[in-house]
Amino acid sequence: MTDTPANADAAMMSELRALLDKQAIYEVLVSYCRGADRGDADLIAAAYHDDAIEDHGGTFKGPASEYVATMRKVLPKAPRMTHAVTNIMIELDGDRALTECYIMTFSRRDTGVDDPFDSLTMARVIDRFERRDGRWAIAHRRLAWEWNHEMPLHESWGRGAIAPDPAALVRGAKKPDDILYSQDWS
Secondary structure, X not given: OOOOHHHHHHHHHHHHHHHHHHHHHHHHHHHHHHHHHHOOHHHHHHOEEEEEEEEOOOOOEEEHHHHHHHHHHHHHHOOOEEEEEEEEEXXXXXXXXXXXXXXXXXXXXXXXXXXXXXXXXXXXXXXXXXXEOOEEEEEEEEEEEEEEEEEEOOOOOOOOOOOOOHHHOOOOOXXXXXXXXXXXXX
């Protein structure tokens, strides 16, 4: 079969559809992490289909809706966290996709503990995504913990080079107090 303009156009449209699908899936992954960091459980809930399963590596296994209900209670009081999604692999198969990515989480444990510390954790998630009614979302998530490192809390902001007066810094916060939810763009 020779390449004709029609065949080339069809191939390009297929590749374009794949790129758009992968971007939509990527945005679900990072939006989930934004929800965890900002304490916005609605963003986490939106990552799942209504009948999704969450297997959170030994800490929770069951309907994702129950996991989200727990997160609605925990996240507003959770310590400051930052999730970074890396090494994202998305394998498309029609209206299904298998994804694997690493999630590195930094969290500060400085309230309610006698010995404040920072925690750095790496986990890996394997997700089965499905496109339903044109929307990509997680149908089944499995998480494996890779490693964790804890260190004493020592924040000096580059020994004063970044911020000589750390009290003047605008800090990240939970919803609705974070700058993400602020309507003041002046």
